[in-house]
Amino acid sequence: MGSLDIKQESSPYTMTNPLDPEEFRKQGYMVIDFLAEYYKSLEEYPVRSQVEPGYLRKRLPESAPHKPESMDTILKDIQTDIIPGLTHWQSPNYYAYFPSSGSTAGLLGETLASGFNVVGFNWISSPAATELETIVMDWLANMLNLPNSFTFSGNGGGVMMGTTCEAILTTITAARDTFLNKYGPDTISKLVVYGSDQTHCSFFKSAKIAGISPSNFRTIKTTRSNSYSLLPESLKSAIEADLKNGLIPLFLVATVGTTSTAAVDPLGPLCDVAKEYNMWVHVDAAYAGNACICPELRYMINGVEKADSFSFNAHKWFLTTLDCCCLFVKNPNALVRCLSTNPEYLKNKATDTQQVVDYKDWQLTLSRRFRSLKMWMVIKSYGVDYLRNFLRSHVDMAIYFEQMVKKDKRFEIVVPRSFALVCFRVCASAVIQCCGQKFLEEEKLNEINSELLESINSVGKIYMTHSLVDGIFLIRFAVGATLTEVHHVTYAWKLIQEHATIVLGKRSPKNIISSQCE
Amino acid sequence: MGSLDIKQESSPYTMTNPLDPEEFRKQGYMVIDFLAEYYKSLEEYPVRSQVEPGYLRKRLPESAPHKPESMDTILKDIQTDIIPGLTHWQSPNYYAYFPSSGSTAGLLGETLASGFNVVGFNWISSPAATELETIVMDWLANMLNLPNSFTFSGNGGGVMMGTTCEAILTTITAARDTFLNKYGPDTISKLVVYGSDQTHCSFFKSAKIAGISPSNFRTIKTTRSNSYSLLPESLKSAIEADLKNGLIPLFLVATVGTTSTAAVDPLGPLCDVAKEYNMWVHVDAAYAGNACICPELRYMINGVEKADSFSFNAHKWFLTTLDCCCLFVKNPNALVRCLSTNPEYLKNKATDTQQVVDYKDWQLTLSRRFRSLKMWMVIKSYGVDYLRNFLRSHVDMAIYFEQMVKKDKRFEIVVPRSFALVCFRVCASAVIQCCGQKFLEEEKLNEINSELLESINSVGKIYMTHSLVDGIFLIRFAVGATLTEVHHVTYAWKLIQEHATIVLGKRSPKNIISSQCE
CATH class of the missing domain: 3.90.1150.10 (Aspartate Aminotransferase, domain 1)
Structure with a gap:
């Protein structure tokens, strides 16, 4: 029998409540201790998990337990069964993919957000969740020296999502609908999206989800001699060829810090080309965008002022635990026009005044987590100077x-x-x-x-x-x-x-x- | 000056590490205590936040702090500035929308997952994250008495996402591409999706994102006399009318527990109609699906065996903190065919053997959190009997x-x-x-x-x-x-x-x- 006093035969109302504060405190300390020990002993574990496929099914019961188990038992099971199957992204010896940089402030921010467990789809559902996000996104824009047009005071603004995939799918859908409203819904099959052969695979996946025909995906070749960055003249040729074929250039992803080699596309010149054709330019700086808060690295995103949207994954390299993608847009209305919903069950006076941001209309989903809390705590806990260092x-x-x-x-x-x-x-x-x-x-x-x-x-x-x-x-x-x-x-x-x-x-x-x- | 020993002038390598175990333990206890006190005093706060739009910008500094602040200071700021702006979803006096049911096990599971901070996009990136998810999804299928065809042993399987919106967008995209592969990419403008006037707004939003023309969204009328459930004959008439107009029926969302009134669509008869036309049927049981683990309520999803996919939001009513949507599908290959990516930088031997699940190919995004850990901890901590009660x-x-x-x-x-x-x-x-x-x-x-x-x-x-x-x-x-x-x-x-x-x-x-x- 576990730590819960469950009397099956009595009224269900007499069970110990799963949010009982003292039980929570007791178990909470145990989990904090467990994680502290984990961080201490991280170097003892193989960084990449050494288990064989199917290892866990052999260890766990076939069906869910009917009776409760104590937190002590559960933590022992995690040590025995789960940890061997982890690839330790927090290990100091982890140099794979891109990092997933955790921190005390990020992790405890996540814990607090999960503790409050608010669902901040619109302002009224938790005003602090929305307002803190707008403030922190403006702070970040400022730290990145983004132009005012990406901030709320400049009629743009930022929003936190799970991943870059969501940021790209959101912006591509907004861009798509702006075009479809102009040219008619049937033109969807003529819309073309552009990236380089180094662009992250999620771009074309997102385009596919948005209904762009895979035959209209352009992966423009890059070369070693140009450090795998996308050349504006290559983009221009690709666009011109498409125009000749009666197609419509829609969207460009320019990358700062590609996945393979952290290559940097020249944002300014690429935007200049794209703007000639009224395309939407998204800057994917998932990894490298984080580092651009350092003034000496900021030049890597020079030209971003000409783009329509910019995103980076704070969960990669900003001490903010998974997940937290920060998306800045110049024209939030393009998102809202395409993604807003207004069912009766969500109507409220604050929304009616149009004085508040309802983030559900800036993103793919309705429900959303209180991500800004951890970001705010990371910034406060470490300060901009430390983060840069x-x-x-x-x-x-x-x-x-x-x-x-x-x-x-x-x-x-x-x-x-x-x-x-x-x-x-x-x-x-x-x-x-x-x-x-x-x-x-x-x-x-x-x-x-x-x-x-x-x-x-x-x-x-x-x-x-x-x-x-x-x-x-x-x-x-x-x-x-x-x-x-x-x-x-x-x-x-x-x-x-x-x-x-x-x-x-x-x-x-x-x-x-x-x-x-x- | 906060708790961090930051010497700006010295080498950056001498800073106190943001994952220092003892500092983490100390601050971790503080946060656990803070949340325990929050749960204790929850009833003192107004349930719906009473702040005015813009309240927080007046209180916080215009730009990010450069110097670190202590956790103590930050927690005081949360108490003073953030808590007044929260709508308290965890309050016992909260009866709005649908619940967002937290618990000690769910919250601590989230904390542990964030502490490990693994990015489980494919098997090798953290085998335990993938394998625990497949096991827990099978446990849940079993608890819900879903047919074997929705489990891994029956060649179906489950996946955890953030929200129902993602589950619907994922399945609609998979269904769409199955049709486009058959009828050609240009037929996208002929595809029609069906729901009732009670179907959640995210369905049509998802369809829009997937490139389905809004003129092809059918919101079939329901009536009070039928308790706002979708009648199979109404569906059939709508489909027949569309066929006459040369359109192609693609997708039906049947709801068990609508947002307005928790109405239940008759799954069996609706699936019978949809199957006549080879449509994909998704069952959205976001709220009510949770309760169907109780045998006496299971009849509410009778007929689910005829559907193609089924989802419920465990973060709504299963003690599993936000976010956790459980999606079951009969044909994972339909998802994988449409959503898989295989860039060089993710290639690995385990994937090559085709003996493992790479969940990135079952969902919209690449990165994914270790959600199954909290679900597993909820089930173990409370047990099936307690959860039912x-x-x-x-x-x-x-x-x-x-x-x-x-x-x-x-x-x-x-x-x-x-x-x-x-x-x-x-x-x-x-x-x-x-x-x-x-x-x-x-x-x-x-x-x-x-x-x-x-x-x-x-x-x-x-x-x-x-x-x-x-x-x-x-x-x-x-x-x-x-x-x-x-x-x-x-x-x-x-x-x-x-x-x-x-x-x-x-x-x-x-x-x-x-x-x-x-």
């Missing part, structure tokens, strides 16, 4: 890592470091030298780097992921986990070097001969 | 309230109570008697009920909301807040009676004459 420290660690890579001739930097992401690989010359060969196919080199990465990840001491650009398999080293310090980076590099020695060693003629002799 | 206790309280309403001749029940929602109003005869009139226009009666509702809500002792069906303004009394007990319901009813006396009293000829004399 926090981001700088990661960029500095990436520079430090990059310098170490450059010093080892077996490796090469595939594209110049951008923000806190280093893209590197074992280079051809190292393999050629080690194997005594004269020539190495790109595919073979990719195989070796893939083997190196898997060799490292499978041990679980650090975790990195890869990408493939222009046929080049590269290893991504993304600094950004909150707990990462310089000595972790030093350690990671040593480990990478050791594994490279092993992987390359296996290929040396001596070893190949000796293994053949065995 | 918890739901029953709310239904019982609604019955108790309904009985009291029926005993007071000034009131009428507008539609028979369904689940834990009572829809009532001051009746015409009461107003006629009190005013000494012979006839009362419906509009006047609506005005009086609207005035009564606002009179009650503005005091802040309890909070209810309204709807309008068939021109009838009704007051909704939705029992479901976790802390609500019988004595709260008794109190609410007394309060309603008192306000009715005042509102009606103002209309008695005596008072009208006396106020004219003043």
Whole structure:
């Protein structure tokens, strides 16, 4: 029997209430202690989970328990059954994908928001949830030095969503309807959306959801010589070709900090092209936008003043736990016109006055969480100066890592470091030298780097992921986990070097001969 | 200066880490204590926030603070500035909209999930997040006595999303693409979606987002005599009319527990009609689906076995904090075919084996939170028996309230109570008697009920909301807040009676004459 005093036979009204304050306090302390211990012992766990598919179904009962279990039992089960199946995104040795940077303030903000558990679809449903969001979004606009047109005082404004996917789907739908209202609903099949071959996959997925025909998705090619950034002249050619075919250019996603290499598209020149054709430009700065609160990195989003919307994921690199995507738009009315609903059961006097923001009309869904609370707590708890230094420290660690890579001739930097992401690989010359060969196919080199990465990840001491650009398999080293310090980076590099020695060693003629002799 | 030891001039690496375990523990206790006190004192706050639009901007600084503040200061600010702007959904006196039922286990599950802060887009990114979700969704299917075809062992399966809006947009997009693949992309403008005039507004919003032409939205009329449920013959007529006009029936949303009155559409007969035309049927049981884990209420979703998908919002009435929508589908491949992405940077061996679920392909977005953890903790912490009794206790309280309403001749029940929602109003005869009139226009009666509702809500002792069906303004009394007990319901009813006396009293000829004399 657990900690709850449940008497099945008596009136249901005599059960201990699931929100009983003292029981909550007791169990709350237990969970806080559990997490504190988790953070303390994080480095003992393999970063990438080592379990096999289906591991958990073997451990858990086939159906739900009928009787209650105590929090103590549950926490033990989490330790035994859940933690082995986690990939530890909060580990200081986590360098995979992009970070998911947690913090005490972000996590406790999330706890408070979940504790209040308000559903802030419109102003009256919890005025603080709406108003704090408008204020914090203006603070962020200011920290990012966005033009006034993206703030509430400039008739624009910001809204918090779950992910960039939602931000893109929202803006693409708003842009689409502005066009359909002008040209008629049947023109939907003529609308064209543009990105580069480095644009995040969620863009085209969102376009597809919005009913844009997949034959009208343009993934414009980028090249290594241009650091995988989208060239305005390539965009212009693509648009012109579509116009000749009777199609209608609708939407461009320009990216600041692509997923593969953190490449930066030139916002100003791209917007200049897009505006010639009255297209909506969305700037996806999911990862790198966070760092642009540092004045010395702000130039990376120069030109954003010409875009229609801009978003970044605070849950990636702003100490704000998952999820929190910040979307700024110049013309909220375009969203509201397309997404507003006004059923009787939501009507209220505040909405009628038109003096309030009802965020349900700025987003895809009705229900919404009180995300601004954690963001506000992160900003207050750490302050702008600290947040900037926090981001700088990661960029500095990436520079430090990059310098170490450059010093080892077996490796090469595939594209110049951008923000806190280093893209590197074992280079051809190292393999050629080690194997005594004269020539190495790109595919073979990719195989070796893939083997190196898997060799490292499978041990679980650090975790990195890869990408493939222009046929080049590269290893991504993304600094950004909150707990990462310089000595972790030093350690990671040593480990990478050791594994490279092993992987390359296996290929040396001596070893190949000796293994053949065995 | 706050609790953080920030030395601006020194190396950024010497700052206290924002995930420092002991600092986290200290601040964590403070937040737990704060919430425990909040739950204790909840009844002291006005349920519906009493602030005026713009209240918060007057109180907060115009820009973000540069220096850190202590958690103590922040919690004081929350008490002073945020709490007055909250509408207290966790108050035992909250009867508005539908509930947002929190609990210790749900909230602490959310805290743990945010603490791990994993981004479980695919299996490898955190196997436990994916596997626990598949297991818990099967548990829920079992608790709801859903057919095996909605479970993983029956080649269907469940997925957790934020809201019903996402569930509907996901399924409508999957259904749409199945049709577009068959009939060609240009047929998008011919696709028709069906619901009733009681269907939640998010359905048509989702259809709009998915590119379905608003001229092809059918909101089929329901009537009071049929308790506002959608009649299969009305659906059939609408479909036939569309077919005659060369349109293509695509999608039906059948609702179990509508927002206005918790009306129940007859699933079996509606599915029979829809299946004749190969339509996708989604069952939206956002609110009432929760209660269907009680065997005696399960008949409300009879016929669900013929539908293609089914969803309910566990954050509404399942002790699982916002957000958590549980979607079950029979054919996950329809989702995956439409929504899957496979960029290089997400490729991994587990995905290649096709032995794992990658939930990113079952939903709109890429990033996803570890929602199953809180659901698993709710089920374990309370057990199925308790959960059923918890739901029953709310239904019982609604019955108790309904009985009291029926005993007071000034009131009428507008539609028979369904689940834990009572829809009532001051009746015409009461107003006629009190005013000494012979006839009362419906509009006047609506005005009086609207005035009564606002009179009650503005005091802040309890909070209810309204709807309008068939021109009838009704007051909704939705029992479901976790802390609500019988004595709260008794109190609410007394309060309603008192306000009715005042509102009606103002209309008695005596008072009208006396106020004219003043």
